[in-house]
Amino acid sequence: MEFPYGKAPFWILVLAIITGTAMMLTRKFTSAPRPDLVFIVFAPRHYEAYQKLIPEFERTHNVKVQLQQIHQRPLQTRLQSALLANTEVPDMVEIMNPFMGAFMKGPLKDVGFVDLTDRIKAENLDKRMVESRFSIWSSRGRIFALPHDVHPAALAYRRDIIEELGIDISKLETWDDFVKVAHEKIVKDLDGDGVPDRYALDMPIEGTSFFPLLLLQRGGRYFDAQGNLTMDSEVTVEMMIWYIHQTRGKDRISFPAGEGQPFYKALSDGLILFNFVPDWRSKVFEQDAPNLKGKMALMPLPVWEKGGKRTSTWGGTGLAITEQCKNKELAWELAKYLYLNKQDFSDRFAMLNIIPPLKEAWNLPAFQVPNEYYSGQKVGQLYAELAPETPPDYVGAYYEMVDGKTREVLIDGGIYYEKYGDKGLREYVKEKLRLKAEHVRRVMNRNVFLRQQEVEDSNITRGAVR
Amino acid sequence: MKNAKYKAYVKRTPYMFLAPYICLTCIFFLYPLISAVILSFQQTNGPKSRAFVGLSNYAFVLTDPDFRKAVSNTVIYAIFSIFLQLPLSLGLAMLLNTAKDKTKGFFRLIIFSPNLVGQIFVGVIFSVLFVPRYGLFNRFMQDLLRWGLENRWLGNPSLVLPAIIITALWMYVGFNMIYFLAGLQSVDKSLIEAARIDGANAWQVFWNVTLPAIKPVATFVVVMSTIGSFQLFELPFALLKGEFGPSSSGLFIVSYLYSMAFRAGDLGTGAAVGWILTLMIMAISLAQIKISGTMKEGQ
Numbered sequence: 001m002e003f004p005y006g007k008a009p010f011w012i013l014v015l016a017i018i019t020g021t022a023m024m025l026t027r028k029f030t031s032a033p034r035p036d037l038v039f040i041v042f043a044p045r046h047y048e049a050y051q052k053l054i055p056e057f058e059r060t061h062n063v064k065v066q067l068q069q070i071h072q073r074p075l076q077t078r079l080q081s082a083l084l085a086n087t088e089v090p091d092m093v094e095i096m097n098p099f100m101g102a103f104m105k106g107p108l109k110d111v112g113f114v115d116l117t118d119r120i121k122a123e124n125l126d127k128r129m130v131e132s133r134f135s136i137w138s139s140r141g142r143i144f145a146l147p148h149d150v151h152p153a154a155l156a157y158r159r160d161i162i163e164e165l166g167i168d169i170s171k172l173e174t175w176d177d178f179v180k181v182a183h184e185k186i187v188k189d190l191d192g193d194g195v196p197d198r199y200a201l202d203m204p205i206e207g208t209s210f211f212p213l214l215l216l217q218r219g220g221r222y223f224d225a226q227g228n229l230t231m232d233s234e235v236t237v238e239m240m241i242w243y244i245h246q247t248r249g250k251d252r253i254s255f256p257a258g259e260g261q262p263f264y265k266a267l268s269d270g271l272i273l274f275n276f277v278p279d280w281r282s283k284v285f286e287q288d289a290p291n292l293k294g295k296m297a298l299m300p301l302p303v304w305e306k307g308g309k310r311t312s313t314w315g316g317t318g319l320a321i322t323e324q325c326k327n328k329e330l331a332w333e334l335a336k337y338l339y340l341n342k343q344d345f346s347d348r349f350a351m352l353n354i355i356p357p358l359k360e361a362w363n364l365p366a367f368q369v370p371n372e373y374y375s376g377q378k379v380g381q382l383y384a385e386l387a388p389e390t391p392p393d394y395v396g397a398y399y400e401m402v403d404g405k406t407r408e409v410l411i412d413g414g415i416y417y418e419k420y421g422d423k424g425l426r427e428y429v430k431e432k433l434r435l436k437a438e439h440v441r442r443v444m445n446r447n448v449f450l451r452q453q454e455v456e457d458s459n460i461t462r463g464a465v466r
Numbered sequence: 467m468k469n470a471k472y473k474a475y476v477k478r479t480p481y482m483f484l485a486p487y488i489c490l491t492c493i494f495f496l497y498p499l500i501s502a503v504i505l506s507f508q509q510t511n512g513p514k515s516r517a518f519v520g521l522s523n524y525a526f527v528l529t530d531p532d533f534r535k536a537v538s539n540t541v542i543y544a545i546f547s548i549f550l551q552l553p554l555s556l557g558l559a560m561l562l563n564t565a566k567d568k569t570k571g572f573f574r575l576i577i578f579s580p581n582l583v584g585q586i587f588v589g590v591i592f593s594v595l596f597v598p599r600y601g602l603f604n605r606f607m608q609d610l611l612r613w614g615l616e617n618r619w620l621g622n623p624s625l626v627l628p629a630i631i632i633t634a635l636w637m638y639v640g641f642n643m644i645y646f647l648a649g650l651q652s653v654d655k656s657l658i659e660a661a662r663i664d665g666a667n668a669w670q671v672f673w674n675v676t677l678p679a680i681k682p683v684a685t686f687v688v689v690m691s692t693i694g695s696f697q698l699f700e701l702p703f704a705l706l707k708g709e710f711g712p713s714s715s716g717l718f719i720v721s722y723l724y725s726m727a728f729r730a731g732d733l734g735t736g737a738a739v740g741w742i743l744t745l746m747i748m749a750i751s752l753a754q755i756k757i758s759g760t761m762k763e764g765q
Contacts, residue, residue, distance in 0.1 A: 004475075005479070005482070005483075009483075073708055077728045077729075080728065080731055081728065084510065084731065084733065102729065102730070102731055103731075105511050105730075105731050105732075106511035106515055107511075107515075110511055110515055195615075195616070204621055205618065205621055205622070205712075206621050206712040208709075256598060256618060256621060258597050258598065260594070261594075261600075262594070262597040262598075262599075262600040262601070265600055266599075266600070271599075397730075397731075398730075400729060401730065404710075404714075407712070408712070408713045408714065411623055411712045411713045412713060415623075439531065443526075446509075446522070446526060447509070448509050448517045448519065449509070449511045449515055449517070
């Protein structure tokens, strides 16, 4: 008997049936049931740390937890897409600041993560942890993630060269002192070719990470606590002018050393002497530039004015539980187990140099251990002292856009400065910031969901008043 | 009776063959296409929140300075693709076409090989080559021209686009060269010989014999390069480490679409950008084909 459509379609059909059956069988035999909790992290070092801790949790709770690691950018976009498409998502995720903002575009009920505010308050964690750290995981007064860290920022410097140059670190109290010393003693053309071979700071002209860090330290920010856009404030203008002066023109004190190997080469060569180093980065230095062991040291950031903050912050991780999680209580237990585990704080610090936001943990002996890399300084103690001063940052749905737009003005302002100097710079920067802020407000005002939420909120308020 | 049954069976057969294609097209092309049109008139926030906003997404995109910047960057890149990359590809193809058979294969492989690695890989490698002071490209420029050691190729808004064009040049010249080489090898040798006997010089042979003969290939390459340029995304994305460069100097139309849809989470605006891009590509490609056809008629 012949197949009516000929030999070729017959064999295509046979092949389709065989492969289809094989796929179904393979799926049946290989697909394991979903564990009780699926937890995704982006930081490799967190992954390693949790791998050691989770078996104990599984044993005590008689559950199965699956831990996965994905790079932070795809984690954010995939999670966002999965939440949008209402497809399967993990039960718990660690999110990097400021990407949380992308999930807060609509009404609070649509955030996609469990509102942890009541749980956090019930455990008194809002008091036991550094208060300012909740700001980056909050929207409209509700907290959606448990903070993993504080990430206070300090300056790491080449102690050996600074001592050689006869610079007294204790005299670098304010940024004005710092710039003065940089001009007098640090920025130098050592080989006479007309190009400086030594700079004070590593700072990119486009301001990535460092501009917001300095702005926060100075008391400025992109959004206020109520979510209002404040990118065009007077503090931002002042900060921008200062940053432009230090990164552009012949009097600049900084060099954009980039990252990875070129950065460490610049650091090792003594091309740059000071770097912005939050706690997590201090460990990265130890691992990526081991040749500088004993030659480095840490100091608090110089202040903007006497009595001002000696630190700022850069980065941050938070643990969120998705709304789709079927066992939210178990997820919360795991979150507390991982984030409030005192033994883990010591191990974590030894492995990552990261200070926990839980204040009562700072007295642990692990934080008092001298660090040979940083010339015997007690790194944990130094960061713990700075941690309570860490300024709050308010991250909304449009944070990335605002950061990008602000740094566009920084670049345009820098180009203006290189052409015309200080004349008209302030007015130029101010006007550019105003225009960019106007653009962002226009984008924010397009968001129909936030507008609806505002109307609902105002109706509730009116109802309450009546 | 049997005859009627057979006739119906024969009549049905082509539809049976077409059925899988039509089904797949409906599921993977038609349905998403219609969904994308509907989506472009909506604002979304999660699976449950969709709001009809009419033409607001289109109006916003067309008046957004960032979109204008993305279009201008894309057009500049496309112009360089056509007027710098393609002549270089053609030149290399002509050189290889005249080379001896033994060396031809070797050089063809060497020049084509950058295309064997992915755009992401090329982007990552070039991001290291362009580092100020220590980057190989900066060192090379310094040795060659006594200029460029401290250039911030990826940090200076006026240098970002040239950096992307240089990277793309390295990657795609060899790829387009292969098309031109195939075209050149199919040119009738007797026509070239006849032209030479008639006293034509090298330029005249190229202009009057070779170029008309490879015109269909050239049109294809120009259209494909233009479409490729308008769809540029991975290379600048990897080169600029997932950002769009200072002052959006590395922002292209697809990057803008990506940032709207997946960073801002506004799928509706992303869909609107997609449709605007589709219309732009269609218009430009049709114009190019038309111009090329008109030239043919004129000859």
